[in-house]
Amino acid sequence: MIVTALGIGLRVHGAEDGSRLLAGTSRVDITPDDSFISAKGESWRLPDSAGRPGVKKVPPKNIHDPIFARVLVLKNDQTSLAIVSADLIIFSSKKIITEAREKWGIEHVILSATHTHSSMIPRGLCPTGARRSWGWDYVKDDPGVTVDWPGLSEDPWYAEMEAKVVAAIGEAAENMFPARIAAGIGPFESAYMAHNRRRVDADGTVHDMWDNPNRLPTQPVDPTLGVIQVNDAAGKPRAFMVNYACHPVGMASSGLLSRDFPGAMVDYLEEQLGDQCTAMFLQGAEGDQDPYDMGFHDEHGYNLMRQGGISLAKGALRIARTMESKQDGKGSSLEIRKDIVKLPHRLGNKVTDACVMTVVINKALALVTIPGEIFVQHQINLRQKSPIANTFLLGVAYCGQGSPFLIYIPTVKAAREGGYGADVNRCSFVSGDAGDRLVNAAASAIKDLFAK
Amino acid sequence: MPGFRKHARPLAFLVALICVVPTMSAFGAPGSSDPAQDPPSAAEMEDALTRMAALAKEEKWRELVDQFKDVDFSAWPRAGDAFYYRGVAYMGLENAANAERDLKTSLEHSPKEGWFWYNLGQLYRRQLKKDVEAAEAYKKAAALEDKIGWMPVSATLAAVEIRLSRVEPDAALQVLRQYTEEDLKNLSGSQRSRLLQAYGRTYAAQGREAEAWAAFRGKLTPESERSDETK
Numbered sequence: 238m239i240v241t242a243l244g245i246g247l248r249v250h251g252a253e254d255g256s257r258l259l260a261g262t263s264r265v266d267i268t269p270d271d272s273f274i275s276a277k278g279e280s281w282r283l284p285d286s287a288g289r290p291g292v293k294k295v296p297p298k299n300i301h302d303p304i305f306a307r308v309l310v311l312k313n314d315q316t317s318l319a320i321v322s323a324d325l326i327i328f329s330s331k332k333i334i335t336e337a338r339e340k341w342g343i344e345h346v347i348l349s350a351t352h353t354h355s356s357m358i359p360r361g362l363c364p365t366g367a368r369r370s371w372g373w374d375y376v377k378d379d380p381g382v383t384v385d386w387p388g389l390s391e392d393p394w395y396a397e398m399e400a401k402v403v404a405a406i407g408e409a410a411e412n413m414f415p416a417r418i419a420a421g422i423g424p425f426e427s428a429y430m431a432h433n434r435r436r437v438d439a440d441g442t443v444h445d446m447w448d449n450p451n452r453l454p455t456q457p458v459d460p461t462l463g464v465i466q467v468n469d470a471a472g473k474p475r476a477f478m479v480n481y482a483c484h485p486v487g488m489a490s491s492g493l494l495s496r497d498f499p500g501a502m503v504d505y506l507e508e509q510l511g512d513q514c515t516a517m518f519l520q521g522a523e524g525d526q527d528p529y530d531m532g533f534h535d536e537h538g539y540n541l542m543r544q545g546g547i548s549l550a551k552g553a554l555r556i557a558r559t560m561e562s563k564q565d566g567k568g569s570s571l572e573i574r575k576d577i578v579k580l581p582h583r584l585g586n587k588v589t590d591a592c593v594m595t596v597v598i599n600k601a602l603a604l605v606t607i608p609g610e611i612f613v614q615h616q617i618n619l620r621q622k623s624p625i626a627n628t629f630l631l632g633v634a635y636c637g638q639g640s641p642f643l644i645y646i647p648t649v650k651a652a653r654e655g656g657y658g659a660d661v662n663r664c665s666f667v668s669g670d671a672g673d674r675l676v677n678a679a680a681s682a683i684k685d686l687f688a689k
Numbered sequence: 690m691p692g693f694r695k696h697a698r699p700l701a702f703l704v705a706l707i708c709v710v711p712t713m714s715a716f717g718a719p720g721s722s723d724p725a726q727d728p729p730s731a732a733e734m735e736d737a738l739t740r741m742a743a744l745a746k747e748e749k750w751r752e753l754v755d756q757f758k759d760v761d762f763s764a765w766p767r768a769g770d771a772f773y774y775r776g777v778a779y780m781g782l783e784n785a786a787n788a789e790r791d792l793k794t795s796l797e798h799s800p801k802e803g804w805f806w807y808n809l810g811q812l813y814r815r816q817l818k819k820d821v822e823a824a825e826a827y828k829k830a831a832a833l834e835d836k837i838g839w840m841p842v843s844a845t846l847a848a849v850e851i852r853l854s855r856v857e858p859d860a861a862l863q864v865l866r867q868y869t870e871e872d873l874k875n876l877s878g879s880q881r882s883r884l885l886q887a888y889g890r891t892y893a894a895q896g897r898e899a900e901a902w903a904a905f906r907g908k909l910t911p912e913s914e915r916s917d918e919t920k
Contacts, residue, residue, distance in 0.1 A: 428893050428901035451886060452905040530893075537853040537894060544896045 258569035260416035260467045261310040261409035262476050262515035267323065267398045268303040268494065269357060301493040301539065302500050304356050306402045307517045309467065309476045310343065310409040311416070311598070313569050318345045318596060319406045320478070320604075322517040323398075324496040325350045326358060327633060329608060329641030332390055336403045341410040345573050347594065347606050349634040351499040352520045354489035359395035361388055377666050379582070379589040381640030414469045418569070420602040420627040421560035422620075425462040425552040429545030430498070430528040431483035433458050433613070435656045443656030447486075448531035457614045458526065462549065463519075463629040464556045465602065474514045477506050479553045480629040482521030482613050483528055487542035491534040498528065501546025502553075509554065516550075522607070522616035522632045524645050524658050563601035572597040572686040576678045577639055580671045583652070583661045592639030593675055595682035602627045603687075605679040606634035609643030610658065612651060615672040622680035624687050630679075646672045734765050741774035750781030769799025777808055785816040806830035807844050814847065824851040828864050836872050842880045849887045858894035865891060870909045885909070 304324035311318045319337055321328070328350035337343040362384060390396045433455035436446040449455065463480035485497030496503075499518035506516035530541050573596050580589045596604040603625045607615075609632065616630040635641050645658035645665040652659050652669030659665055729737070737757075744753040753774065762771035776791030792809045799805060810826035813819040827848035834841040845864055852861035865888055873881045889904035903909060 426902075428889070428898045428905065452889070452902075535854045536856040540856045540894055544893060547896060548898055 256314045256568035256570065258416050258418060258564065258571070259312045259413035260418075260469075260476060261312075261411070261413040262308060262467075263405040263408040263412075264305050264307045264515055265401045265405040266303050267306050267357075267401055268300060269394045299493050301355070301488065301491075301495040304353075304494065304496055304500075305503075306398070306405055307503070307515050308402075308405045308409045309478070309515065309517065310406065310413065311418075311467075311571060312410075312413060313571050315571050316345065316573055317343050317410075318347070318571065318573060319343045319409070320347045320349065320517070320519075321402055321406065322349045322351060322478075322519060323402065324353050324500065325356050326352055326354060327362065327642055329386065329635035330389075330399050330402075331386065331637055331641070333399050333402050333406075334635075334637035336399075337406045340403060341407045343406060343410060345594070345596075345636070346406070347596075347604070347631065347634055347636055349517075349519050349606075349631050351485060351496065351518050352523060352610075352633045353485040353495065353497040353499065355485075355491060355493055355495040355497055357394060357398075357494070359389040359392035361385055361392065377584060377661065379587070379640050379666060380642045380644060381589060384641075386641050414475065416467050416469060416475065417562055417564050418465065418467050418598060418602065419557075419560040419562035419564070420463065420465045420598075420629075421556045422461055422463045422627050422629075423552075423556035423559065424460055425481065425549070425556075426460045427545065427548045427552065428452070429530070429541065429548050431458055431481075431523075431526040432529055433525050434484075434527040435525050435651065435654075435659065437654055437656075441654060443654050443659070445657050447527055449527070449529045452529055457617065459521070459613050459617055462552055462556065463521075463627060464553045464560065465629075466557055466560060474510045476515050476517065477510055477553070477557070478517040478519050479506075479549060480519040480521050480631065481549060482523045482616055482630075482632065483526045484523050485528075486531055487528050487538060487545065488534070489531070491538075495539075495542075498542050498546035498549065501543040502550045503546075505547045505550040506553070509550070519629065519631050520633050522611045522613045522630050524610040524612040524632065524647070525651070526613050563599045570597070570599055572689060574682045574686060575636060575638055576682055578674050578678045580643070580674060581668045582666050583668050584666070589643065589667065590639045591643055591671075591675060592636055593678045593682065594634075594636035595679055595686060597625065597683060597686035600687055601625065602629075603683045604629050604631060605683070606631045606636050607643075607646065607675055607679075608635045608639065608641055609633065609646045609667075611646040611672055611675070612648050612658070614648050614651075615646070615676050618673075619676045619679055622676065623683045625683060628683065643667055643671070646675065648672055728764070731766065734767070734771075738765075738767055738770055738774070741771065745774050745777055748781060750778040753778040754782060754784075763794075769795045769797075769802060769805065771795075772798065773802070773805050773808070776812075780808065780812055780816065783816060785812060788812050789817065801833055803830045803833035803844075804840060806833065807840055810844060810847065814851065820851045820855065824848045824860075824864075827851070831864070831867055836868060837875055837880075839880075842876070842883065846883060846887055849891060853890060853894055856894065858891050861887075861891045861894070873909070882907075 306321055306323040309320045328348045334346040337346050432449040434446050436444040459482055465478040466474055467476035469475045485499055488495045488497050502518055503516035507514055528545055576593045578591045578593055580591050594606040603623055611632050619630050620628050647659035647665055649669040657663045757775050762768045765771055772791045772795035776788050776795055779788035795805050806826045807830035810823045813823035827844040830844040831841040848864045849861045868884050885904050889901045892901035892904060
């Protein structure tokens with residue numbers, strides 16, 4: 238059965254199926270209001286004036302586009318899962334996951350940050366004494382230990398955001414419909430993104446190549462994107478998720494609040510697929526991936542960011558046309574497993590517990606959450622190791638257990654070479670093989686769940 | 690040319706000119722009504738222009754303005770040049786109002802001088818912050834000069850940059866199209882590369898990905914038709 242972008246040709250089998258799949262969607266605006274931004278100032282935008290010690294953090298001056306949390310709840314007789322994509326740089330709230338279970342009976346929750354760098358952060362997330370707002374460079378330790386994660390809820394905006402997201406999960410859970418799910422992966426090469434921002438010269442020297450205006454070829458990159466579409470009984474698309482690896486940094490340091498390209502992407506998709514469809518961006522292994530253009534903080538820059546999002550949306554729609562649902566009339570399968578992976582630190586004898594959550598749906602789609610900024614090679618490796626073609630790695634995604642944020646997770650090779658995100662002095666505290674450990678755990682889980 | 694040898698050595702020439710130049714303010718200066726002051730001869734005007742060019746080349750803006758600020762060049766045979774040099778000097782001194790007055794006057798006399806338009810564009814963009822006027826001036830500058838050269842390429846790129854910053858990619862493309870694929874072949878590698886990048890950025894701003902990719906990769910023709918499903 239072919240699932241098209243318009244839902245043509247989809248049939249949903251009857252409610253009599255014992256493990257029929259139900260789905261619900263919702264979205265909620267989590268933009269702080271103007272009065273909050275201008276008067277209270279308890280929360281901060283990202284980033285503040287970079288590199289200037291002692292500069293007071295300030296809230297966003299302007300809202301370029303509002304930020305949202307978007308929810309898809311999936312449920313069958315086996316279990317239930319909420320996937321929440323929020324326009325935040327990090328989205329690791331145990332409170333939301335706990336309350337989703339207590340209030341709405343949702344057993345599993347994935348909190349996926351789009352990782353936009355022009356959004357809000359709660360007071361207390363940044364390391365104390367950091368010279369920059371995002372000063373993880375100077376910590377060299379597990380933010381799971383150094384940050385008071387429950388204490389983030391003392392920030393009024395953050396607490397309000399958490400409450401809104403819990404309510405949105407409830408709204409989705411209370412408005413379920415029989416659903417059919419399909420997934421696909423396909424080529425995506427765009428004039429807007431992405432390139433590998435670690436340039437390694439022949440002599441082994443590593444340079445930060447944040448932007449790449451001349452579109453020089455770089456490696457590794459993953460020139461694919463993953464798509465998940467959920468249709469209702471009438472064949473209408475109700476949820477459309479895109480998994481791609483790239484930092485949303487086109488508007489970073491602009492002083493504006495924005496969803497960046499993921500926002501433009503969901504806007505375009507919802508425009509194309511209709512109001513009833515909730516589009517979501519699921520960030521991938523973006524650890525070393527950037528858009529080609531950065532730093533244009535004028536209308537041209539905003540337009541490029543927008544065009545990048547539209548390009549991603551068009552690419553996803555092209556792939557959706559070829560997707561085939563593996564969900565048959567007998568029902569659905571929704572298998573979920575969480576594995577705690579021990580990650581030694583590169584310095585000292587500490588060990589961090591990280592949780593990899595693996596979701597296998599209809600034995601045709603695998604989702605893996607990694608709570609950190611993992612390098613893209615790991616995404617490629619995971620797909621190669623997985624028996625399921627549609628295996629999507631969700632970076633910067635938290636499932637409620639283990640460290641909420643591992644910062645960067647390089648490859649062994651990158652850790653040896655150094656550079657941003659790979660050097661132990663530059664935002665990477667886990668061992669060089671941490672990514673391999675996480676990917677191996679995920680691949681093993683996928684194989685087990687696939688074989689069940 | 691009284692008092693001057695045609696092929697005077699530079700130093701002697703400058704010394705001689707300095708002897709003359711301090712009296713330049715009498716060259717038809719506004720308000721000058723002294724009948725004893727004769728208008729400068731053609732040779733004197735030519736010498737003054739040479740002097741202005743030399744001062745401009747050495748970026749001695751203050752000196753140039755001090756010596757010629759009160760001169761009305763309107764009746765000079767090369768009035769456009771004279772107003773231009775003084776306008777550029779005012780630009781150097783960041784006296785934008787006087788610079789605009791002189792550069793616009795220079796163009797009234799010499800509307801087909803590309804460099805005059807280019808510097809007016811620079812003035813609008815850098816000092817007066819009038820982007821639209823700057824883009825128009827750059828466009829005229831590029832159109833008036835041979836395409837192979839630093840100025841027309843720079844003017845074209847500046848105009849494109851302004852249009853893109855205003856999210857006017859169609860207008861940017863119109864400027865760029867002064868350079869066809871055939872023209873690009875005749876340019877130096879760096880100039881060609883800069884223009885292709887500008888094409889790439891312009892197409893990207895329009896959402897025309899295939900064309901953007903082709904330009905970024907050194908060609909103007911699209912590599913494929915794959916990227917735009919709306920076609």
